Amino acid sequence: MSKIVGVAFSPSDVAGIQSFAAALGVPFDVIQIVGSPVLDAGAGTVFAAQLSDLSPADGIASGVHQAASGYSHIVAVSSMASKDVLARLAGLLDCAMVTDVIAAQSTTVFQRPVVAGTIIQTVEVLAEPVVLTFRPAGFPKQAPAGQSAVAPFSVPASKVTITQAAHKTGGRPDLTQASVVVSGGRPLKDAASFESIIGGLADALGGAAGATRAAVDSGIAANELQVGQTGKIVAPDLYIAAGISGSTQHMAGIKDSKLIVAINKDPDAPIFEVADLGLVADLYEAIPAIRALLGK
Amino acid sequence: MTILVPVKRVVDPYAKVRPLGDGSGIDTTGVKFEINPFDEIAVEEAVRLREKNPAIQIVVVSIGGAECEEQLRKALAMGADKAILIETSHVYDSLGIAKELEAVVASVQPSVVLMGKQATDDDCNQAGQMLAARLDWPQACFASKVELGAEKATVSREADLGVETVEMPLPCVITTDLRLNEPRFVALPGIIKARSKPLERIAPKTTSAPKTRTVKMESPSARSAGRKVASVEELVAELKNRGALST
Numbered sequence: 192m193s194k195i196v197g198v199a200f201s202p203s204d205v206a207g208i209q210s211f212a213a214a215l216g217v218p219f220d221v222i223q224i225v226g227s228p229v230l231d232a233g234a235g236t237v238f239a240a241q242l243s244d245l246s247p248a249d250g251i252a253s254g255v256h257q258a259a260s261g262y263s264h265i266v267a268v269s270s271m272a273s274k275d276v277l278a279r280l281a282g283l284l285d286c287a288m289v290t291d292v293i294a295a296q297s298t299t300v301f302q303r304p305v306v307a308g309t310i311i312q313t314v315e316v317l318a319e320p321v322v323l324t325f326r327p328a329g330f331p332k333q334a335p336a337g338q339s340a341v342a343p344f345s346v347p348a349s350k351v352t353i354t355q356a357a358h359k360t361g362g363r364p365d366l367t368q369a370s371v372v373v374s375g376g377r378p379l380k381d382a383a384s385f386e387s388i389i390g391g392l393a394d395a396l397g398g399a400a401g402a403t404r405a406a407v408d409s410g411i412a413a414n415e416l417q418v419g420q421t422g423k424i425v426a427p428d429l430y431i432a433a434g435i436s437g438s439t440q441h442m443a444g445i446k447d448s449k450l451i452v453a454i455n456k457d458p459d460a461p462i463f464e465v466a467d468l469g470l471v472a473d474l475y476e477a478i479p480a481i482r483a484l485l486g487k
Numbered sequence: 488m489t490i491l492v493p494v495k496r497v498v499d500p501y502a503k504v505r506p507l508g509d510g511s512g513i514d515t516t517g518v519k520f521e522i523n524p525f526d527e528i529a530v531e532e533a534v535r536l537r538e539k540n541p542a543i544q545i546v547v548v549s550i551g552g553a554e555c556e557e558q559l560r561k562a563l564a565m566g567a568d569k570a571i572l573i574e575t576s577h578v579y580d581s582l583g584i585a586k587e588l589e590a591v592v593a594s595v596q597p598s599v600v601l602m603g604k605q606a607t608d609d610d611c612n613q614a615g616q617m618l619a620a621r622l623d624w625p626q627a628c629f630a631s632k633v634e635l636g637a638e639k640a641t642v643s644r645e646a647d648l649g650v651e652t653v654e655m656p657l658p659c660v661i662t663t664d665l666r667l668n669e670p671r672f673v674a675l676p677g678i679i680k681a682r683s684k685p686l687e688r689i690a691p692k693t694t695s696a697p698k699t700r701t702v703k704m705e706s707p708s709a710r711s712a713g714r715k716v717a718s719v720e721e722l723v724a725e726l727k728n729r730g731a732l733s734t
Contacts, residue, residue, distance in 0.1 A: 245646075249626060271647045278612065280620070282617030289699065306607070306610070310505075310513060312609075313705075314701055350624075353651055446710055464712045467713035468726070484720065
């Protein structure tokens with residue numbers, strides 16, 4: 192008998208877990224680490240630690256390990272935090288892990304991208320329990336449902352001390368959750384241009400700013416803004432790529448976006464092969480013109 | 488103090504690879520193989536740590552066929568002192584790799600296992616954390632800066648919201664992210680010179696069956712190209728038509 196427990200590292204993960212459980216047709220509980228418990232997503236019970244910030248991975252993994260018996264699937268929305276914790280959990284449970292599931296064919300057969308998304312692997316899990324992370328874009332959103340029971344969850348002590356916490360920069364939405372993402376590449380020249388051009392359009396559209404690996408490597412954009420195989424995977428309603436040629440590694444991070452718009456001076460840039468709408472133009476002229484037309 | 492660096496042989500991350508016609512795997516015909524880039528960053532970091540502390544010994548280990556010697560030799564040329572090849576044709580999942588590495592840790596007794604956060608072929612991002620769990624060691628994943636003291640490690644790591652700094656006692660597991668360093672270039676003479684460094688071949692210690700099975704490898708359904716618009720005005724009008732500018 193299958194039963195899922197989803198580990199939510201942020202309150203917004205709970206809806207993602209609901210979608211994943213619905214796709215499998217399996218009842219679920221939630222272990223929510225941070226924030227007020229989300230009780231309207233159809234979970235049986237929400238075990239809530241109610242921390243204000245994430246604690247180190249080893250403690251969370253031990254806590255989930257102690258609570259995991261009786262569940263066939265321990266799942267989480269893909270993120271740096273979930274990969275950190277859930278892979279450790281799989282080590283503790285001596286069980287298989289499937290990273291970055293994009294589709295489920297059954298409760299044991301999953302699809303996931305490999306080699307920077309150039310190949311899709313179908314993988315069968317041969318023993319339960321299984322630990323997995325999934326990308327929510329592949330699983331349709333569900334309506335709010337029911338009133339979950341709530342119970343406490345305690346996170347055991349860690350051997351790791353956080354001496355300086357990560358602070359979210361600026362007031363923009365999180366890259367992986369924003370409905371609009373505006374990304375820039377190397378042509379942005381410097382951090383100030385990136386912030387005014389890319390950040391400015393992102394703000395005008397109420398979206399998040401992202402960047403290519405090249406832009407991050409050259410110091411134009413912060414590390415956590417990198418979108419691609421080794422950075423963040425995004426799937427917004429609207430993705431605007433400005434001055435981005437479209438490497439395989441970058442495409443791996445954006446191809447589940449609903450609408451991709453490319454703005455590039457080079458009419459032969461590979462990004463135009465996948466963009467829904469392409470504009471051959473200098474981003475320094477096009478982006479201010481877009482903002483002028485939007486009146487923002 | 489010993490740093491153990493596991494390295495994986497992977498298809499050239501910049502080569503275009505396709506699935507085999509029967510979907511049983513990846514077609515590697517004519518494709519070069521490299522050290523997994525994140526593991527190469529781990530080797531580089533170990534060498535830099537030794538530049539600060541000459542008492543550090545660097546052991547690299549790889550699991551796979553005889554051909555993995557190529558990647559181990561490169562790691563030796565970069566500055567590792569000794570290599571171990573667990574020579575096997577067994578198919579491992581990440582958990583199996585973690586169990587093999589656990590056995591290596593038992594014999595090498597490192598203070599730190601420094602390894603890539605993920606391999607660019609399977610993109611799993613699992614083995615380091617699984618190893619740390621099995622050893623009951625603390626872990627710091629996705630490192631962008633590493634400082635090693637006699638009894639503790641201080642690591643800046645890339646979290647979802649930005650960079651956080653953590654401290655943990657040794658022994659520990661650290662996995663590397665992209666911006667920890669830029670690995671040095673090793674010219675051919677360096678690789679030839681490294682042939683005199685020790686490379687030990689051993690048999691695998693564990694033979695547990697993997698808990699996952701690849702059913703199929705296939706190309707993703709391609710995103711079809713849309714169309715080019717002629718002007719900013721047309722672009723904005725089209726975005727409005729499609730309801731993409733709701734905010």
